[in-house]
Amino acid sequence: MLSASGLAKSHITPQGPLPLFRELSITLNHGESVALMGESGCGKSTLLHILAGLESADSGSIWINQHDLCKMNDSQRAKFRRYHLGIIFQQLNLIPSLNILDNLAFQARLAKRFDSEWMAHLAEQLGIEGLLKRYPAELSGGQQQRVAIGRALSAKAPFLLADEPTGSLDEANAEQVMKLMLSLVRETQTTLLMVTHSAHLAAQLDRSLTLSQGCLR
Ligand SMILES: Nc1ncnc2c1ncn2[C@@H]1O[C@H](COP(=O)(O)OP(=O)(O)OP(=O)(O)O)[C@@H](O)[C@H]1O
Ligand SMILES: [Mg+2]
DSSP, X not given: OEXXXXXXXXXXXXXXXXXXEEEEEEEEOTTOEEEEEOXXXXXXXXXXXXXXXXXXXXXXXXXXXXXXXXXXXXXXXXXXXXXXXXXXXXXXXXXXXXXXXXXXXXXXXXXXXXXXXXXXXXXXXXXXXXXXXXXXXXXOHHHHHHHHHHHHHTTOOSEEEEESTTTTSOHHHHXXXXXXXHHHHHHTTOEEEEEOSOHHHHTTSSEEEEEETTEEO
């Protein structure tokens, strides 16, 4: 289970502090899939980064499977993340110097959970098995998005935090990639928090939350 409470965050900007939320709480139960919606700029990516321990909150607590994220130092958090969290970034962050196979296997190798059968299954399910020797710059946006999904699932971490994983795709492709991702998430019983602007995609998850004026409803 992932449970955060009393989260507060303001970004520091040249115009002064930009408060995003105060006293925000969220719970993700084992195996459920939850959509995170809200207007552009309301703080969805920031919240995801905080839950992943990549950015710090100003206050509040985050527990992931009985581990207190806020009590860890940076290196403990990085190590924890390897085993517990798969992350799909809004900007994908594929590693340009690694080929697709090595991008796909990146998280699994970090977590010492590389499994060639699972890699082959992921690549096949995501329809990227013919692209493994290419480099990210040689892939279309949709293909890159599939690689990012595969990489985030490669270590079979119990949680997947996905920031608009189909954001740059047209509707038909978004639907297809979403289906692939959800089927892999269900197969691995991964707990999913997914940012999306699409009510249609959100409706395919177990429930949805909307971040608005600093509150999650
Ligand atoms: N590192 C930062 N420093 C200062 N301000 C930031 C920083 N990151 C984000 N912001 C600001 O905080 C607000 C929330 O940003 P965030 O990226 O979390 O929004 P979002 O809900 O993910 O938006 P979108 O739907 O467009 O991706 C925005 O106004 C943004 O400009
Ligand atoms: Mg965002």
